[in-house]
Amino acid sequence: MEPIPRTHLSIVAGLLEILEDYQGKVDAAKIADELMLELDDMLPAIEAAEMLGFIKVDSGDLILTDKGKEYLAGNSTQRKKILNQTLSRTSLFKWLIEQLKNRGDAMSKEELIALLEEKMPDVDAAKLVKWIIEWGRHALILRYDSNSQTIRLGDLA
Amino acid sequence: MPLLELRNVTKSFTSKTARPFVVLEHITMAVDKGDFVCIVGPSGCGKSTLLRIICGLIPPSDGQVFYKGVEVKGVCDEMAMVFQSFALFPWLTVLENVEIGLYSKKISQEEKRRRALKMIEMVGLKGFEEAYPRELSGGMKQRVGLARALVSEPTVLLMDEPFSSLDPLTATHLREELVDFWSNPNLAPDTVIMVTHSVEEAVYLANRVIVLSHRPGTIIKEVPVDLPRPRDPRSDKLYALVDQITSLIA
Numbered sequence: 001m002e003p004i005p006r007t008h009l010s011i012v013a014g015l016l017e018i019l020e021d022y023q024g025k026v027d028a029a030k031i032a033d034e035l036m037l038e039l040d041d042m043l044p045a046i047e048a049a050e051m052l053g054f055i056k057v058d059s060g061d062l063i064l065t066d067k068g069k070e071y072l073a074g075n076s077t078q079r080k081k082i083l084n085q086t087l088s089r090t091s092l093f094k095w096l097i098e099q100l101k102n103r104g105d106a107m108s109k110e111e112l113i114a115l116l117e118e119k120m121p122d123v124d125a126a127k128l129v130k131w132i133i134e135w136g137r138h139a140l141i142l143r144y145d146s147n148s149q150t151i152r153l154g155d156l157a
Numbered sequence: 158m159p160l161l162e163l164r165n166v167t168k169s170f171t172s173k174t175a176r177p178f179v180v181l182e183h184i185t186m187a188v189d190k191g192d193f194v195c196i197v198g199p200s201g202c203g204k205s206t207l208l209r210i211i212c213g214l215i216p217p218s219d220g221q222v223f224y225k226g227v228e229v230k231g232v233c234d235e236m237a238m239v240f241q242s243f244a245l246f247p248w249l250t251v252l253e254n255v256e257i258g259l260y261s262k263k264i265s266q267e268e269k270r271r272r273a274l275k276m277i278e279m280v281g282l283k284g285f286e287e288a289y290p291r292e293l294s295g296g297m298k299q300r301v302g303l304a305r306a307l308v309s310e311p312t313v314l315l316m317d318e319p320f321s322s323l324d325p326l327t328a329t330h331l332r333e334e335l336v337d338f339w340s341n342p343n344l345a346p347d348t349v350i351m352v353t354h355s356v357e358e359a360v361y362l363a364n365r366v367i368v369l370s371h372r373p374g375t376i377i378k379e380v381p382v383d384l385p386r387p388r389d390p391r392s393d394k395l396y397a398l399v400d401q402i403t404s405l406i407a
Binding site: 037 | 229278279280281287288292296321325329331332333389391
């Protein structure tokens with residue numbers, strides 16, 4: 001299964017804002033330098049932005065795509081719609097939506113961890129579930145109640 | 158008449174054993190509707206104390222604060238505050254934390270919920286209504302802090318180092334969102350007063366930067382920032398102002 005972003009959305013969005021300041025193209029090392037970050041610290045954000053189709057990476061340069069520009073220009077509802085359309089198409093979320101539908105729209109977090117351990121034995125399933133919940137909430141694909149540890153389908157699933 | 162006016166405000170803390178400890182001295186300043194004022198100065202110069210005096214959380218030892226010509230005595234409900242530490246209630250959900258911002262409003266619980274949900278959507282937190290602060294990143298926690306402050310539609314938003322505990326990319330994004338809220342005439346707030354230790358941040362955001370001295374904090378200078386918006390955070394003009402202000406503090 002293809003990966004999903006493993007960093008926070010506002011970090012990805014901050015990266016896009018900086019790219020926009022640089023007219024849509026800048027060397028990744030230059031941004032890291034400016035923010036006094038190690039390039040390694042920025043990699044999850046770069047990977048996430050690329051995975052979402054917001055940037056292209058070309059020999060060290062980060063290039064803002066039309067989709068990235070559209071995301072930046074949108075209000076919070078439009079941004080969520082873009083995230084929803086993008087993440088709903090990933091194999092991981094497609095699979096998860098199907099699992100939830102098969103179970104009548106509810107699954108415990110433990111159950112999802114167990115399913116993922118079976119399906120993706122090389123991955124730290126508990127960590128992955130944390131990111132699935134965070135991005136699933138952002139994209140309105142999932143709802144999660146941490147009291148009962150229950151995952152449900154979101155408004156736009 | 159300015160929206161907000163401080164006349165000769167002094168704050169000192171006294172105890173029976175030690176000499177009085179003067180934090181702020183002779184602060185006289187005015188803030189107009191629509192202003193974006195940043196207050197900078199060395200650490201310990203009383204920047205945060207000044208914000209708390211402005212909104213009536215603590216009284217000045219001497220001098221007065223006027224809001225729309227009326228002396229501020231006690232917490233003024235046309236101002237709201239955002240804190241560096243977010244100051245969320247860990248046992249309440251995002252929705253409940255935002256509803257707290259409407260605590261003193263005489264409106265029904267349904268109306269509070271409706272307004273809180275709308276505000277949550279505007280700060281990009283839709284989908285996280287039932288989350289608890291512990292489930293959120295720093296950037297999202299500060300969005301909750303912002304939503305709680307803005308849900309009461311305050312005229313003046315006071316911000317105490319709101320971005321300094323966030324990673325630099327998140328801070329970049331939230332600064333843009335704050336400017337969007339402030340510059341949109343249909344949305345609160347009209348007026349922002351922000352304390353920051355980052356001179357770059359102050360010059361990037363503000364119409365006017367107020368520079369405080371070492372303790373006791375006094376106003377050294379008010380620097381107008383006339384750069385057009387949207388601003389380029391890397392422009393030479395911006396950096397020239399940053400250098401000018403930094404040399405006043407150092």
